[in-house]
Amino acid sequence: MIEDKNPARTPIENLGEFGLIDFITKNFDISHDSTIKGIGDDAAVLKHDQFTVVTTDMLVEGVHFDLSYVPLKHLGYKSVMVNLSDVYAMNARATQVTVSIAISNRFPVEAVEELYDGIRLACKTYGVDLIGGDTTASRSGLIISVTAIGEQNEEKIVYRKGAGDGDLLVVSGDIGAAYMGLQILEREKAVFKANPQNQPDIETYSYLLERQLKPEARKDIVKLLEDLEVQPTSMIDLSDGLSSEIVHLCKHSEVGMTIYEDKIPLDPTVITACEEFNLDSTTIALSGGEDYELLFTVKQEDFPKIKANPSLSVIGHVVDASYGMNLVTRGGEQIPIKAMGWNSLKED
Amino acid sequence: MIEDKNPARTPIENLGEFGLIDFITKNFDISHDSTIKGIGDDAAVLKHDQFTVVTTDMLVEGVHFDLSYVPLKHLGYKSVMVNLSDVYAMNARATQVTVSIAISNRFPVEAVEELYDGIRLACKTYGVDLIGGDTTASRSGLIISVTAIGEQNEEKIVYRKGAGDGDLLVVSGDIGAAYMGLQILEREKAVFKANPQNQPDIETYSYLLERQLKPEARKDIVKLLEDLEVQPTSMIDLSDGLSSEIVHLCKHSEVGMTIYEDKIPLDPTVITACEEFNLDSTTIALSGGEDYELLFTVKQEDFPKIKANPSLSVIGHVVDASYGMNLVTRGGEQIPIKAMGWNSLKED
Numbered sequence: 001m002i003e004d005k006n007p008a009r010t011p012i013e014n015l016g017e018f019g020l021i022d023f024i025t026k027n028f029d030i031s032h033d034s035t036i037k038g039i040g041d042d043a044a045v046l047k048h049d050q051f052t053v054v055t056t057d058m059l060v061e062g063v064h065f066d067l068s069y070v071p072l073k074h075l076g077y078k079s080v081m082v083n084l085s086d087v088y089a090m091n092a093r094a095t096q097v098t099v100s101i102a103i104s105n106r107f108p109v110e111a112v113e114e115l116y117d118g119i120r121l122a123c124k125t126y127g128v129d130l131i132g133g134d135t136t137a138s139r140s141g142l143i144i145s146v147t148a149i150g151e152q153n154e155e156k157i158v159y160r161k162g163a164g165d166g167d168l169l170v171v172s173g174d175i176g177a178a179y180m181g182l183q184i185l186e187r188e189k190a191v192f193k194a195n196p197q198n199q200p201d202i203e204t205y206s207y208l209l210e211r212q213l214k215p216e217a218r219k220d221i222v223k224l225l226e227d228l229e230v231q232p233t234s235m236i237d238l239s240d241g242l243s244s245e246i247v248h249l250c251k252h253s254e255v256g257m258t259i260y261e262d263k264i265p266l267d268p269t270v271i272t273a274c275e276e277f278n279l280d281s282t283t284i285a286l287s288g289g290e291d292y293e294l295l296f297t298v299k300q301e302d303f304p305k306i307k308a309n310p311s312l313s314v315i316g317h318v319v320d321a322s323y324g325m326n327l328v329t330r331g332g333e334q335i336p337i338k339a340m341g342w343n344s345l346k347e348d
Numbered sequence: 349m350i351e352d353k354n355p356a357r358t359p360i361e362n363l364g365e366f367g368l369i370d371f372i373t374k375n376f377d378i379s380h381d382s383t384i385k386g387i388g389d390d391a392a393v394l395k396h397d398q399f400t401v402v403t404t405d406m407l408v409e410g411v412h413f414d415l416s417y418v419p420l421k422h423l424g425y426k427s428v429m430v431n432l433s434d435v436y437a438m439n440a441r442a443t444q445v446t447v448s449i450a451i452s453n454r455f456p457v458e459a460v461e462e463l464y465d466g467i468r469l470a471c472k473t474y475g476v477d478l479i480g481g482d483t484t485a486s487r488s489g490l491i492i493s494v495t496a497i498g499e500q501n502e503e504k505i506v507y508r509k510g511a512g513d514g515d516l517l518v519v520s521g522d523i524g525a526a527y528m529g530l531q532i533l534e535r536e537k538a539v540f541k542a543n544p545q546n547q548p549d550i551e552t553y554s555y556l557l558e559r560q561l562k563p564e565a566r567k568d569i570v571k572l573l574e575d576l577e578v579q580p581t582s583m584i585d586l587s588d589g590l591s592s593e594i595v596h597l598c599k600h601s602e603v604g605m606t607i608y609e610d611k612i613p614l615d616p617t618v619i620t621a622c623e624e625f626n627l628d629s630t631t632i633a634l635s636g637g638e639d640y641e642l643l644f645t646v647k648q649e650d651f652p653k654i655k656a657n658p659s660l661s662v663i664g665h666v667v668d669a670s671y672g673m674n675l676v677t678r679g680g681e682q683i684p685i686k687a688m689g690w691n692s693l694k695e696d
């Protein structure tokens with residue numbers, strides 16, 4: 001939100017494509033034994049002894065992010081996180097990423113550097129190697145396309161398919177915060193537009209902003225489940241919202257699910273913010289996306305292993321497909337769950 | 349070039365993201381044993397027994413392609429080709445691709461279908477599986493980001509590094525045609541703008557147009573080299589132009605190269621078109637990009653195996669780095685070679 005009025009501005013065309021790639025990649029180290037060759041050839045070369053998992057996501061300016069309030073460093077970090085999250089949702093270890101950007105020449109080299117500072121921080125923190133990518137001009141906004149690669153033993157990989165009748169539905173962390181963070185940012189943007197002298201009051205909601213601007217993929221949960229010797233029967237990450245992901249798990253596993261409103265883990269600031277915005281917190285938890293928590297099912301016999309863990313909440317259980325997907329409210333009412341997640345292709 | 353004035357136009361938002369993905373992917377089959385899980389989970393799952401190669405390229409409307417003369421089906425095909433070409437440049441077999449697109453709602457579903465028709469044709473023809481991707485809205489143009497994955501034995505993989513003193517420099521096919529195809533298309537576009545009734549006269553140059561609009565990655569050359577039992581010492585694909593790729597091979601291999609103007613393989617129509625456009629065909633061969641041929645070095649002892657092959661031309665040889673990179677002209681003059689390839693980040 002704070003803008004340096006006199007930033008250093010080196011035009012990208014001063015470097016050219018190869019110069020820019022050299023500049024960007026000079027501070028990236030290779031840490032994995034499985035990376036035989038990283039950046040610098042026609043293709044990277046990997047040696048995976050186990051199964052390889054591959055996922056890709058694209059972030060588009062004006063659709064997925066608004067640079068008027070998203071710092072480029074955070075954006076770089078988040079663009080890696082959303083992809084690693086998909087690798088962890090397979091119960092795999094993330095090992096490599098490629099990052100491609102299309103960028104207009106309104107961005108100076110310093111802006112690209114900030115973006116890659118975030119990408120580098122994400123790679124370093126999560127122990128993944130940047131092994132390639134593409135850097136090109138764009139006629140308008142910034143586009144970031146990331147592919148993440150991971151590794152896991154065949155028998156440890158967890159699909160969306162696999163949930164069985166009676167399994168428990170578990171979610172990591174808490175949900176709804178990223179969506180409320182976005183609401184705060186959008187409100188402050190509107191306030192700033194109306195009165196640029198106004199100082200934003202965002203301290204109360206720092207947790208929500210962090211969840212929106214700098215999400216963390218749950219590498220730790222994959223590790224935790226391994227340590228607890230819990231093998232999930234199905235798993236997905238929460239990118240589009242809880243209801244949408246429940247629909248995916250049920251569809252792939254050919255089951256139904258019942259979840260309980262009072263079991264949904266909400267941070268207290270989500271509840272406060274929802275009151276302030278006059279929003280129903282359960283609706284936000286069900287429909288708000290971008291939490292990047294893991295949603296998975298475990299066999300009932302694993303319940304003792306997970307029940308005391310503060311990072312895990314059992315929010316429901318798997319039922320026969322004929323029961324469908326339902327939310328049991330605090331009042332005991334049963335409401336059908338529909339996919340209500342975010343869709344970039346729908347008109348606003 | 350021929351436009352249907354009354355095409356069917358189904359708005360993309362009618363389908364939504366998941367609907368669009370289902371629609372796009374319904375006609376893609378999985379053919380590789382190494383594809384354990386393709387589209388439809390958080391990540392694809394692969395089983396590669398050998399080393400894995402990974403490469404990615406992004407194509408941006410207005411930078412890499414102009415939809416006023418590039419049919420969407422060709423664009424889809426080409427977007428896969430440019431990536432497979434990088435896999436083949438590692439002397440590897442291409443096995444899987446992911447394709448992500450950002451598309452504005454000015455495109456109807458039928459346009460997306462055409463694009464994916466080209467992608468499907470490329471996958472089918474080259475025997476690769478589409479295993480994932482992302483589909484998102486764009487605020488302006490069309491962006492296509494492809495990641496290609498391949499497989500090869502450790503000892504068969506060829507890097508840019510590895511060319512040794514005395515090795516022969518070989519190029520597949522002929523070069524310069526894709527660049528001249530682009531010149532023809534740009535000219536016809538200008539003519540059409542000036543007089544929309546004018547019918548384009550492009551039949552003479554159909555080979556050049558095909559090389560520009562529907563390039564073929566040289567899977568066959570990787571196979572040929574295997575059949576001939578020739579293991580290249582270094583290799584790169586020709587995307588940015590011969591001079592630029594020679595510079596890459598020399599830089600990575602820490603050698604110099606001498607190439608001979610009269611050995612550069614040119615199609616007769618390239619020479620004709622160059623005369624018409626008043627361009628020097630050697631300059632076009634050196635600087636024009638997008639031929640997607642393979643440029644590689646082989647040991648001298650392999651010369652008998654390749655010399656009779658119509659798909660391969662020996663254009664020079666490797667010398668000590670101290671000699672630098674030089675072109676020997678038809679007149680016997682020696683001219684230093686500089687990287688003069690295309691750079692999307694430079695101003696036009």
